[in-house]
Amino acid sequence: MIEFRNVHKIYEPGTHALNGVSLKIEDGEFVFLVGPSGSGKSTIIKILTAELMPTSGSVFVNGFTLEKIRRSAVPYMRRTLGVIFQDFRLIDNKTVYDNVSFAMRVIGASEKEIKKRVPYVLELVGLENKSRRLPHELSGGEQQRVAIARALVNNPNMIIADEPTGNLDPARSLEIMMLLEQINALGTTVMVVTHEKELVNRFTKRVIAIEEGKVISDGMDGYYAYEEE
Amino acid sequence: MKKNNIGYLLREGIRGIFLHGFMSFAAIWVTVACLIIMGTFGLVLFNLNEMIVELEQENPMLAYIDETYSEAEAKSVGSQINKIENVLNAEFVSREEAVEEFVDEQQDESLFDGLDPSTFRDRFVITLIDNSKMRETESAIRDIVGVADVTVHYEISEGFQTVQRILNIASFIIIAVLLVVSMLIISNTVKLAMYDRKEEIAIMKMVGATNGFIRWPFVVEGFVLGILASAIAFFLQWGLYNFLEVQIAAADSLELITIVPFVEVIEIVAAGYALVGFVVGVFGSVLSIRKFLQV
Numbered sequence: 208m209i210e211f212r213n214v215h216k217i218y219e220p221g222t223h224a225l226n227g228v229s230l231k232i233e234d235g236e237f238v239f240l241v242g243p244s245g246s247g248k249s250t251i252i253k254i255l256t257a258e259l260m261p262t263s264g265s266v267f268v269n270g271f272t273l274e275k276i277r278r279s280a281v282p283y284m285r286r287t288l289g290v291i292f293q294d295f296r297l298i299d300n301k302t303v304y305d306n307v308s309f310a311m312r313v314i315g316a317s318e319k320e321i322k323k324r325v326p327y328v329l330e331l332v333g334l335e336n337k338s339r340r341l342p343h344e345l346s347g348g349e350q351q352r353v354a355i356a357r358a359l360v361n362n363p364n365m366i367i368a369d370e371p372t373g374n375l376d377p378a379r380s381l382e383i384m385m386l387l388e389q390i391n392a393l394g395t396t397v398m399v400v401t402h403e404k405e406l407v408n409r410f411t412k413r414v415i416a417i418e419e420g421k422v423i424s425d426g427m428d429g430y431y432a433y434e435e436e
Numbered sequence: 437m438k439k440n441n442i443g444y445l446l447r448e449g450i451r452g453i454f455l456h457g458f459m460s461f462a463a464i465w466v467t468v469a470c471l472i473i474m475g476t477f478g479l480v481l482f483n484l485n486e487m488i489v490e491l492e493q494e495n496p497m498l499a500y501i502d503e504t505y506s507e508a509e510a511k512s513v514g515s516q517i518n519k520i521e522n523v524l525n526a527e528f529v530s531r532e533e534a535v536e537e538f539v540d541e542q543q544d545e546s547l548f549d550g551l552d553p554s555t556f557r558d559r560f561v562i563t564l565i566d567n568s569k570m571r572e573t574e575s576a577i578r579d580i581v582g583v584a585d586v587t588v589h590y591e592i593s594e595g596f597q598t599v600q601r602i603l604n605i606a607s608f609i610i611i612a613v614l615l616v617v618s619m620l621i622i623s624n625t626v627k628l629a630m631y632d633r634k635e636e637i638a639i640m641k642m643v644g645a646t647n648g649f650i651r652w653p654f655v656v657e658g659f660v661l662g663i664l665a666s667a668i669a670f671f672l673q674w675g676l677y678n679f680l681e682v683q684i685a686a687a688d689s690l691e692l693i694t695i696v697p698f699v700e701v702i703e704i705v706a707a708g709y710a711l712v713g714f715v716v717g718v719f720g721s722v723l724s725i726r727k728f729l730q731v
Contacts, residue, residue, distance in 0.1 A: 256642070279646075282641075282644040282645060282646045282647075283644065284644075285641070285642065285643065285644035286643070286644035289643075290642055296635065296638070296639055296642075298635065298636055298639065300455075309639070309640075310639075310643040312441075312444055313640045313643060313644075313645035313649055313650075314643065314644050314645060314649075315441050315649070357643070361643065361644070
């Protein structure tokens with residue numbers, strides 16, 4: 208479960224990135240976070256992952272209270288989240304298998320756990336036959352699947368996808384969204400940050416719209432509700 | 437740290453060295469260069485120091501024995517001189533030997549033919565353990581019954597002590613400066629290698645690796661680089677030292693310069709290099725990674 212309570216974020220030169228954001232996402236939900244560039248979407252993600260601290264207000268992430276979190280506890284909070292980026296962020300000189308197993312290694316998983324879990328996750332994202340390939344040998348859609356596998360491998364409570372389809376063509380984009388929907392069906396909370404209206408409209412999901420650092424609409428209409436107003 | 441991580445962290449650290457081959461190569465040779473400069477300074481200063489100690493011993497203290505004492509009585513005073521704490525050695529020289537030595541030193545020996553030994557006194561040639569305590573030792577020797585007089589050249593010994601003190605301070609400063617310089621260079625070299633792996637570190641942080649876990653492979657890498665560099669520097673220094681020793685011996689026909697053989701200082705040099713390599717490698721990488729962990 209994640210919750211923002213009246214969160215403000217002011218950057219150094221007096222820029223108000225967030226102006227009192229309050230929102231709550233329960234376990235198992237599938238949520239779109241939408242809004243134009245500069246609306247505060249990226250700030251929300253950075254606060255969720257503890258890259259930034261809120262200037263005021265409270266943030267709760269899977270049992271951690273972020274404004275009070277100790278630096279040494281931050282890695283353990285991050286293990287409850289799986290993050291996916293527009294630019295995939297894979298390690299170029301590691302194979303698909305190693306990119307995914309790397310995420311388990313760095314949190315201290317044993318070889319036995321890795322050998323059991325990685326093939327399962329690769330099969331889930333449909334890459335079981337490409338585990339020995341290097342990222343540059345894969346298409347964009349496949350690379351994003353590797354990133355999703357990496358985000359999933361440590362069994363996080365929640366997946367945060369930051370513009371996951373920004374670099375993909377419409378057909379691949381749809382496949383990725385369907386994969387995220389499938390992951391959500393298996394019980395993981397999913398938050399997709401995007402500004403791709405068509406994609407959002409294809410799914411009937413909760414949509415939280417942000418503009419100028421404020422939540423301007425939050426509903427199950429499955430489209431950019433605020434544009435209708 | 438969990439047991440199943442240790443192998444991984446070691447492997448990653450060593451893999452890093454090969455992955456960033458050029459950087460590792462540069463880091464090693466920069467450290468080797470600094471170590472050799474430092475080591476050469478240290479060894480030159482060490483040899484100068486040894487030479488000064490040797491020269492100082494050529495300026496001994498002389499204790500003259502009462503001329504009314506027989507030779508046997510005079511010799512017995514030696515045991516009391518040797519009892520004084522700061523005395524390294526007191527060597528007895530009889531009047532006859534003193535006369536001979538004196539005559540030998542003159543240019544025209546015939547002038548002194550038939551010089552009566554009784555005009556000289558029996559004496560002890562005294563070398564001290566610590567020349568800075570010369571004054572206290574002199575008065576202690578004067579207090580011994582049977583010692584008629586003591587001569588000592590304070591100007592010379594104090595001059596040597598001043599030179600020695602300056603050399604020690606200079607060597608300390610030079611070595612400290614070089615140590616800091618090599619650490620900064622290593623730290624910057626490791627920083628460049630790390631910059632190369634910025635993405636990898638960002639991903640590790642994103643998936644929840646602890647700072648300790650991220651730091652370890654780099655510490656292993658720094659350690660291996662530092663130790664490799666110190667091993668190379670040690671053998672190069674050994675070769676350089678022996679080469680210079682032969683060259684100096686060939687050029688110095690008057691034997692004015694004595695060089696301590698390398699085998700006598702081998703343990704100190706090896707231990708010093710290993711320590712410096714370790715410190716520079718490990719702290720160099722720890723210093724540079726701190727910046728990358730502040731996300």
